[in-house]
Amino acid sequence: MWDAFKDWIFWVIQVFYGMCGDWGLAIIIVTVIFRILISPLMHKQTKSSFQMQKVQPLMQEIQKKYKDDPARLQQEMQKLYAEAKFNPLAGCLPMLLQMPIFIALFQVLSSMEDRTQGTTYAFYNIIPSLVTTPSQAFAEGIGTFVPYVILMIVFAGATFLPMVLQQRGSDNPQRKQTMIMSGVMSIFMLWISWNAPAGVLLFWGASGLIGIAQSQFSMRLFRKRDAEAAEVIEVKPVEVEVTRKAKKPRPTKKK
Numbered sequence: 743m744w745d746a747f748k749d750w751i752f753w754v755i756q757v758f759y760g761m762c763g764d765w766g767l768a769i770i771i772v773t774v775i776f777r778i779l780i781s782p783l784m785h786k787q788t789k790s791s792f793q794m795q796k797v798q799p800l801m802q803e804i805q806k807k808y809k810d811d812p813a814r815l816q817q818e819m820q821k822l823y824a825e826a827k828f829n830p831l832a833g834c835l836p837m838l839l840q841m842p843i844f845i846a847l848f849q850v851l852s853s854m855e856d857r858t859q860g861t862t863y864a865f866y867n868i869i870p871s872l873v874t875t876p877s878q879a880f881a882e883g884i885g886t887f888v889p890y891v892i893l894m895i896v897f898a899g900a901t902f903l904p905m906v907l908q909q910r911g912s913d914n915p916q917r918k919q920t921m922i923m924s925g926v927m928s929i930f931m932l933w934i935s936w937n938a939p940a941g942v943l944l945f946w947g948a949s950g951l952i953g954i955a956q957s958q959f960s961m962r963l964f965r966k967r968d969a970e971a972a973e974v975i976e977v978k979p980v981e982v983e984v985t986r987k988a989k990k991p992r993p994t995k996k997k
Contacts, residue, residue: 744846751846752857765872766865769847769941770948777952780839784953788960797822840949844942851939865944869893872941879940893943894935900950902928904957 758768777784794801800822808815854863854873863872869889870879876890902924935943 747842748846748850751843752850755850756858764866765863765941766869766944769872769945773945773948774952776840776843777949777956781956783839784956785960788957789964792961792964797825840946844946847945848938848942851941854939863941865940869940869944872944873939875937875939876943877936890940890943893940893947894932896947896951897935897938897943898928898931900947900954901931904950904954907954907958 755765755768755772758771759765762768762771801819804815804818804822808818850857851873863874864870865872870886874890876887876894879890880887906921906924
């Protein structure tokens with residue numbers, strides 16, 4: 743089953759390679775198609791995050807009010823999540839969907855020379871070989887290593903940047919912990935990227951950058967809708983009909 747999935751991944755990339763004549767561009771095209779397919783999930787995830795930002799003050803109030811009652815705190819938080827239509831697991835879904843492709847692509851590129859004999863795996867003149875890892879490129883010299891270290895930074899940044907953008911403008915007391923966690927995650931991703939084929943880094947980095955663009959577009963759309971809904975509606979003055987009583991004729995004095 744897994745071997746069939748890897749063969750399918752290779753076949754898809756090979757189809758686009760036949761069209762454009764470049765393995766790197768073929769990987770980017772596959773990445774774009776993948777992000778388009780999961781865009782409804784990304785839109786839903788961004789909407790959930792936006793709703794959560796709006797209820798941050800209520801969250802802080804609940805945490806402060808029930809800090810000595812964990813059971814009641816959990817109950818009230820779940821109620822708030824339901825009212826805000828927030829799913830804490832929604833943010834993990836796009837990443838989970840990418841992981842099988844990430845692993846399969848890692849294994850496919852590692853055995854690329856067995857699949858295609860005598861083919862060059864350069865990404866135009868930018869990356870010499872998509873099957874080479876940064877550690878291997880570093881052994882060949884600094885000049886060869888430079889494009890690979892850029893890929894590593896993009897690869898790690900694609901993990902770090904979404905968390906930073908999500909916390910921007912937020913008064914969440916857990917913001918500091920989130921930033922520390924995202925920094926640790928970025929270091930971990932750099933460690934993973936050291937022995938990952940450049941094609942895998944290209945896929946993940948391109949996917950992350952596209953995801954950030956999708957998220958920012960959706961967030962801007964939600965903010966615009968909220969701003970339009972919050973506009974003061976011009977109220978026309980109420981016209982009140984006043985019915986005046988007919989004046990009675992004054993009595994005339996007798997002379």
